[in-house]
Amino acid sequence: MLDIPYRLTPPRLCLIFSLFALGLAGLALQHASPLSTGLEALFAPDAGNATQLVLHYGWWPRLTIALLAGAGLGLAGVLMQQVLRNPLAAPTTLGVASGANLGLMVATLMAPWLFDFGREWVALAGGGLAMGLVFLLSWRRGLAPMVVVLAGLVVNLYAGALGMALLLFHQETLKGLLIWGAGSLSQSGWDGVGFLWPRLVVGAVLAAIMLRPLAILDLDDANARSLGVSLKSVRLAGLGLGVFLTACVVSVVGVIGFIGLAAPAIVRLSGARRLSQRLVWAPLLGALLLASTDLLLQRFSGALPTLIPTGATTAALGAPLLLWLIPRLGLHGGNPVSGQHAIMRRHPAPERLAMVLSGVLVLAAIMALMTGQGADGWQWLGPSQWSTLEWRLPRLLAAAGSGIMLAVAGTLIQRLTANPMASPEVLGISGGTAIALIGAMYFLPGASHLTMIGIGTLGALAVLGLLVLLNHRSGFLPERLLLTGVAVTALFDALRAIVLAGGDPRGQQVIAWLSGSTYYVDLTTAVIVAAGALLAALAARPFARWLDILPLGTPTARGLGIHIGQARLLLLGLVALLTACATLVVGPLSFVGLLAPHMARLMGFARGRSQLMGAALVGAVLMTIADWLGRQLLYPEELPAGLVASLVGGAYFMWGLRRL
Amino acid sequence: MPTVPLFLHTVCRWIRRFTLLWITLLPTSGVLANDDAIAAIDWTLAETLVALDAPPAGVAQVDAYHAWVGEPELPDDVVDLGLRTQPNLERLSELDPSRILISPMFAGLTPKLSRIAEVETLDFYNGERELWDQLVALTHRLGDMVDQEAEADALIERTETRLERQRQTLSSTDDRPLLMIQLMDERHARVFGDHSLLQAVTDRLELENAWQGTTNAWGFSLVGLEDLMGIEARLVVIKPLPVGVKARLADSGLWQQLPSVKRDDVIWLDPVWTFGALPSAQRFADLLTEALEDADRA
Numbered sequence: 001m002l003d004i005p006y007r008l009t010p011p012r013l014c015l016i017f018s019l020f021a022l023g024l025a026g027l028a029l030q031h032a033s034p035l036s037t038g039l040e041a042l043f044a045p046d047a048g049n050a051t052q053l054v055l056h057y058g059w060w061p062r063l064t065i066a067l068l069a070g071a072g073l074g075l076a077g078v079l080m081q082q083v084l085r086n087p088l089a090a091p092t093t094l095g096v097a098s099g100a101n102l103g104l105m106v107a108t109l110m111a112p113w114l115f116d117f118g119r120e121w122v123a124l125a126g127g128g129l130a131m132g133l134v135f136l137l138s139w140r141r142g143l144a145p146m147v148v149v150l151a152g153l154v155v156n157l158y159a160g161a162l163g164m165a166l167l168l169f170h171q172e173t174l175k176g177l178l179i180w181g182a183g184s185l186s187q188s189g190w191d192g193v194g195f196l197w198p199r200l201v202v203g204a205v206l207a208a209i210m211l212r213p214l215a216i217l218d219l220d221d222a223n224a225r226s227l228g229v230s231l232k233s234v235r236l237a238g239l240g241l242g243v244f245l246t247a248c249v250v251s252v253v254g255v256i257g258f259i260g261l262a263a264p265a266i267v268r269l270s271g272a273r274r275l276s277q278r279l280v281w282a283p284l285l286g287a288l289l290l291a292s293t294d295l296l297l298q299r300f301s302g303a304l305p306t307l308i309p310t311g312a313t314t315a316a317l318g319a320p321l322l323l324w325l326i327p328r329l330g331l332h333g334g335n336p337v338s339g340q341h342a343i344m345r346r347h348p349a350p351e352r353l354a355m356v357l358s359g360v361l362v363l364a365a366i367m368a369l370m371t372g373q374g375a376d377g378w379q380w381l382g383p384s385q386w387s388t389l390e391w392r393l394p395r396l397l398a399a400a401g402s403g404i405m406l407a408v409a410g411t412l413i414q415r416l417t418a419n420p421m422a423s424p425e426v427l428g429i430s431g432g433t434a435i436a437l438i439g440a441m442y443f444l445p446g447a448s449h450l451t452m453i454g455i456g457t458l459g460a461l462a463v464l465g466l467l468v469l470l471n472h473r474s475g476f477l478p479e480r481l482l483l484t485g486v487a488v489t490a491l492f493d494a495l496r497a498i499v500l501a502g503g504d505p506r507g508q509q510v511i512a513w514l515s516g517s518t519y520y521v522d523l524t525t526a527v528i529v530a531a532g533a534l535l536a537a538l539a540a541r542p543f544a545r546w547l548d549i550l551p552l553g554t555p556t557a558r559g560l561g562i563h564i565g566q567a568r569l570l571l572l573g574l575v576a577l578l579t580a581c582a583t584l585v586v587g588p589l590s591f592v593g594l595l596a597p598h599m600a601r602l603m604g605f606a607r608g609r610s611q612l613m614g615a616a617l618v619g620a621v622l623m624t625i626a627d628w629l630g631r632q633l634l635y636p637e638e639l640p641a642g643l644v645a646s647l648v649g650g651a652y653f654m655w656g657l658r659r660l
Numbered sequence: 661m662p663t664v665p666l667f668l669h670t671v672c673r674w675i676r677r678f679t680l681l682w683i684t685l686l687p688t689s690g691v692l693a694n695d696d697a698i699a700a701i702d703w704t705l706a707e708t709l710v711a712l713d714a715p716p717a718g719v720a721q722v723d724a725y726h727a728w729v730g731e732p733e734l735p736d737d738v739v740d741l742g743l744r745t746q747p748n749l750e751r752l753s754e755l756d757p758s759r760i761l762i763s764p765m766f767a768g769l770t771p772k773l774s775r776i777a778e779v780e781t782l783d784f785y786n787g788e789r790e791l792w793d794q795l796v797a798l799t800h801r802l803g804d805m806v807d808q809e810a811e812a813d814a815l816i817e818r819t820e821t822r823l824e825r826q827r828q829t830l831s832s833t834d835d836r837p838l839l840m841i842q843l844m845d846e847r848h849a850r851v852f853g854d855h856s857l858l859q860a861v862t863d864r865l866e867l868e869n870a871w872q873g874t875t876n877a878w879g880f881s882l883v884g885l886e887d888l889m890g891i892e893a894r895l896v897v898i899k900p901l902p903v904g905v906k907a908r909l910a911d912s913g914l915w916q917q918l919p920s921v922k923r924d925d926v927i928w929l930d931p932v933w934t935f936g937a938l939p940s941a942q943r944f945a946d947l948l949t950e951a952l953e954d955a956d957r958a
Contacts, residue, residue, distance in 0.1 A: 058889070116907070187914075
């Protein structure tokens with residue numbers, strides 16, 4: 001609840017924003033021509049007047065599409081948050097945007113003829129395929145919210161990683177898609193509006209029809225079932241509609257961040273409790289939010305030599321808003337989570353499994369050091385070629401070391417928050433480091449490695465400070481912590497999108513680093529990383545008892561005599577340190593931090609202590625193999641280890657999900 | 661990680677010693693040291709070296725070079741060094757060049773590359789001096805480096821005379837200002853202005869560039885099509901067009917209303933490396949002159 005004297009109800013909020021948007025629009029029209037001519041240009045532009053033409057073919061369609069897209073995303077957001085029962089769920093959660101993005105990239109590179117059918121259809125097909133994969137993965141579990149979110153997350157990461165890889169090799173060809181990916185609302189005619197509005201009307205009507213069954217999802221699974229509702233079909237319909245709406249919006253204007261998450265969240269916070277209320281006010285607020293942002297942006301970005309895409313800007317502006325909202329969120333740590341623990345099987349002898357994994361790690365290390373391609377094809381290093389190890393050893397150590405760090409950090413954060421979506425990346429620490437380093441790349445060209453490390457650490461510390469500042473009062477409540485992280489990550493994503501969309505040739509360097517490569521590591525750093533990782537893995541072991549107890553919930557943990565606030569702060573500090581170190585070495589795409597703990601659990605490392613050990617080993621193996629594969633697959637071009645890890649790990653993860 | 665425990669230092673030192681031991685004790689394999697071999701990570705440096713008749717032994721992303729820079733072509737036996745952002749270190753050390761040339765954009769690679777060979781960072785496109793002067797200075801410097809001073813003088817001389825001749829032939833044609841763009845999709849374009857290679861060329865041809873807005877250090881500005889609307893100029897579109905864009909332009913109200921499109925006098929130019937040096941400048945000048953003359957005859 002918002003705790004302010006004049007309560008901001010959804011209608012009041014919408015009124016404020018519509019006045020704001022109207023004022024901005026009026027100013028913009030006034031600026032261009034007399035107000036009446038501006039309105040005239042909407043219907044009958046004077047063909048000889050450049051200003052009127054711009055208004056008719058550019059400004060008016062842009063305003064319209066902003067309103068439509070915002071409404072569509074707001075509606076989709078409500079549907080998804082309702083079905084997935086997760087305040088972090090957004091229209092992009094199910095991989096629609098990244099699927100559409102990947103579809104466009106693949107079509108551009110391999111099947112340009114597909115564009116004859118229209119770009120919207122390519123994007124829709126890509127988004128649809130990604131969503132289909134998510135449904136396929138979670139079908140056997142009756143589309144249970146947790147499984148859907150997990151499957152969506154991993155499909156997102158997978159499509160994102162593939163997209164990054166394509167971008168790394170074809171940046172010149174794909175530069176136009178970068179603008180699309182950052183969500184530019186700029187229009188050059190009315191065809192986008194013509195495509196979008198009928199689809200949104202259909203979507204809105206369907207949502208109204210589904211209102212009653214969807215409202216039942218407010219109850220928990222058992223109660224809902226007792227009302228005789230097929231949960232599976234309601235979820236399928238709800239998600240399907242949300243995805244369809246998202247795909248339509250995304251295919252026309254590109255990826256618009258945050259509106260789909262923020263509009264439903266704000267509406268709910270300001271008192272729209274019932275689903276019917278939210279279905280009305282969230283689209284309205286979404287439309288107004290997007291339109292106001294876009295109008296503001298048009299007003300202030302005119303003089304810049306680059307284009308500031310609206311989609312990325314909403315994300316950037318939304319981040320502080322979310323940070324402001326977090327302390328005001330009435331979150332409580334006991335919302336019904338479907339039995340994530342029950343479905344994990346437990347290995348009878350984790351120690352034996354760990355021994356096997358260690359053996360695999362040694363084999364992988366030997367392979368990574370001794371085999372590889374050279375000028376004459378594949379070779380096993382003879383004694384005369386051992387000088388090559390000068391290049392391979394640092395990469396091996398750095399890869400394995402950062403794998404361990406991220407895996408341990410991931411295990412800690414997932415146990416700490418009892419949320420399987422959590423990862424060091426979601427916490428925002430990688431994002432903070434990355435923001436600082438991107439800044440350094442642009443403003444301090446040619447800075448030394450040491451300077452970069454210093455700047456990156458400062459970024460990580462800043463985010464950690466923010467996390468502590470915003471969360472210490474609530475005793476580091478998991479949901480709030482995650483939301484803080486989501487906000488920082490959104491800020492980072494936005495910054496990255498803006499930087500890349502501008503088409504600055506330096507963007508390539510950013511892409512290379514963001515994909516997570518061990519390329520830049522020298523031997524000293526590598527040894528430090530590896531040793532640090534081992535120390536950290538050992539340091540985390542005494543916390544194992546906390547890790548078993550904390551997921552059981554606050555009351556239980558307190559009952560067992562754990563000082564919750566202190567325990568969380570300590571674990572959080574360790575996570576931050578580990579993430580910062582690993583990010584500085586291999587970039588912020590720490591999918592390993594998400595995947596390794598899960599893979600360890602899928603293998604049967606169930607207890608806190610054994611999961612830590614298992615995850616560390618899995619992380620090390622994953623990164624070692626990923627680094628080696630990355631160097632060999634496209635020789636002489638190199639795929640970054642972080643990317644390959646997410647591709648390899650993601651495939652395994654999907655297989656494991658399917659088996660659940 | 662600012663403070664490093666002492667024992668880690670020792671460990672590092674020992675590992676390095678062992679590595680050094682292998683390197684010094686064991687005969688180095690494969691390729692013998694190439695005294696005059698040069699590796700060019702940056703395409704602009706590579707194209708200049710080819711034009712100076714001293715082609716580099718290794719270039720990054722050879723296929724992409726041919727797709728985007730095109731001419732002058734690299735020799736067939738050039739070694740592909742992998743990505744420009746992350747050249748393959750094992751491959752580079754096998755090639756064992758005497759120098760590695762990079763631009764400041766890739767300066768982050770210097771510590772790694774300098775363990776293989778001497779790294780030279782050549783600065784151009786910094787927006788401080790007139791771009792043409794920078795490119796001339798770059799050509800001289802590269803000429804000195806590969807002992808092709810005479811060739812460098814000749815290249816500069818050749819380019820400038822040719823541009824001068826083209827200026828004279830063009831002086832009689834239509835002198836409407838030009839708006840030089842590269843389409844990103846059907847709604848966005850890079851428009852080239854101050855500090856760009858394209859404007860450096862049009863300045864020498866004494867053609868007027870209609871884009872007076874700000875540009876970044878590489879001389880372009882990313883704009884929506886609506887920003888081009890009020891500008892009275894002849895459009896010069898540098899190909900390639902992104903896939904599907906040609907068809908979508910036909911449906912784009914804004915594009916159809918652009919003055920130059922309405923008059924049907926848009927000039928479509930074959931691909932040019934817009935961040936190049938003298939060879940790319942020459943190529944652009946040739947293409948542009950030819951197109952303007954054709955248009956004038958028609």
